[in-house]
Each structure stands twice: as C-alpha cells, then as structure tokens.
Amino acid sequence: QVTLRESGPALVxxxxxxxxxxxxxxxxxxxxGMCVAWVRQPPGKALEWLGLIDWDDEKYYNTSLKTRxxxxxDTSKNQVVLRMTNMDPVDTxxxxxxxxxxxxxxxxxxxxxxxxxx
Amino acid sequence: NFMLxxxxxxxxxxxxxxxxxxxxxxxxxxxxxxxxxQQRPGSAPxxxxxxxxxxxxxxxxxxxxxxxxxxxxxxxxxSGLQTEDEADYYCQSYDSNNPVVFGGGxxxxxx
Numbered sequence: 001q002v003t004l005r006e007s008g009p010a011l012v013x014x015x016x017x018x019x020x021x022x023x024x025x026x027x028x029x030x031x032x033g034m035c036v037a038w039v040r041q042p043p044g045k046a047l048e049w050l051g052l053i054d055w056d057d058e059k060y061y062n063t064s065l066k067t068r069x070x071x072x073x074d075t076s077k078n079q080v081v082l083r084m085t086n087m088d089p090v091d092t093x094x095x096x097x098x099x100x101x102x103x104x105x106x107x108x109x110x111x112x113x114x115x116x117x118x
Numbered sequence: 119n120f121m122l123x124x125x126x127x128x129x130x131x132x133x134x135x136x137x138x139x140x141x142x143x144x145x146x147x148x149x150x151x152x153x154x155x156q157q158r159p160g161s162a163p164x165x166x167x168x169x170x171x172x173x174x175x176x177x178x179x180x181x182x183x184x185x186x187x188x189x190x191x192x193x194x195x196x197s198g199l200q201t202e203d204e205a206d207y208y209c210q211s212y213d214s215n216n217p218v219v220f221g222g223g224x225x226x227x228x229x
Binding site (some may be wrong): 037052060096100106111 | 220
C-alpha cells in the first residue's frame with residue numbers, strides 16, 4: 001500500500017525558510033522511473049507544480065521558483081525534503097507531495113497547510 | 119514553456135454528459151500523455167484519467183479521456199453525471215523542457 005505524508009510547520013514568518021518533509025511507504029525511490037514531486041495550492045486557487053526528484057537523484061524545478069527551491073531525498077528513511085527560501089505571504093498554500101511515475105501523479109499525500117504571516 | 123488552458127467552470131444537470139477541454143498552447147498535444155485529476159473540496163487530487171485515456175481501477179467508466187490533434191486539446195468526458203462528480207478537475211502534461219504543467223482547473227457544478 002502506497003502512502004505519503006507531509007510534515008512541517010503550519011506557520012512561518014516572512015523571509016524565513018520553509019522545510020517540509022514527505023515520508024512515504026509502499027515503494028522505493030531507488031526503483032527506476034520512480035519520482036516524488038511537490039505541488040502546492042493556494043487557498044481557492046489552482047495546483048502549482050514546484051519540483052520533483054527522481055530515482056537517480058536528478059532534480060527538476062518550476063523555473064519561476066527555481067532560485068528558492070531545493071529538493072533532496074534520504075532513501076534510507078524513505079523521505080523527500082523540500083526547502084523553500086525567503087517565504088512570503090503569497091506562498092501561503094497547501095503543500096502536497098506525490099509519487100510520480102512517467103509524469104503521472106498516482107498517489108498523493110493529504111497535504112499540509114502552510115501559512116506565511118508575521 | 120507551454121500552457122494548458124481549461125474553462126474556469128462548467129455546469130450540467132444530473133444524468134447529462136459534460137466535456138471539459140484542455141488546450142495546449144504550443145507543442146503537439148499528442149506527443150506527451152495527458153492526465154486528469156479530480157479534486158473534491160478539502161481533499162487531495164485523485165486520478166480519473168492517465169495516459170490520455172486510461173482509467174485507474176475504481177474509476178467509473180462514465181469517465182473517459184481523448185486527444186484531438188486538430189484543436190491541440192485533450193478532453194475529459196463525464197457521462198451520466200452524478201452529484202458526486204461535482205469537483206474541480208485539472209489536466210496535466212509535460213514535455214522535455216517542462217517536466218510538469220498543470221491546467222488552471224475547471225469547476226464542475228452538477229445542478
């Protein structure tokens with residue numbers, strides 16, 4: 001059974017760095033073709049892809065956010081970590097991690113709401 | 119970069135058929151697979167169609183997907199509409215320069 005769960009702070013202050021962890025089970029990120037992606041959704045707005053990391057440790061980022069994002073993995077812990085620097089109130093959103101196979105997001109976490117406010 | 123454009127909203131009555139379009143701004147829609155996700159309020163998205171027209175197990179056959187190269191668009195068709203189909207629907211695709219692109223989403227209202 002594949003599951004993913006996001007964890008991290010619910011509230012961050014402007015200019016701070018957000019660190020979110022995606023803990024997954026039921027698959028291995030060492031399997032060829034396997035990826036984990038991050039997607040966010042501001043309240044009432046559309047899904048926005050942030051980035052992904054693949055089984056070969058290649059990372060791909062949304063070009064509009066690339067300078068602020070870092071994605072890493074710890075395969076021994078079955079975790080993927082997202083770091084986003086210089087947080088702003090417009091970054092307030094629900095952040096999801098999802099398993100991705102051939103660019104199909106087939107399993108999603110429940111999401112975690114992150115509010116950016118002083 | 120290419121964009122995927124969806125109508126912001128569609129509405130239809132129970133039992134009817136609705137078609138949601140997803141138009142690719144550049145590049146051939148048929149070159150890369152299109153996925154469709156359903157998102158109910160307060161929930162994570164789930165797949166209703168992947169690889170243009172493939173239904174995951176558990177998704178009713180009332181849901182179908184297609185590609186039209188002449189309009190460079192993908193379509194999600196939901197027939198026999200039910201109130202439970204009321205949700206937001208997102209298309210998604212990619213290419214070699216754009217690993218993931220989501221459409222802006224379509225709010226389906228079942229009147």
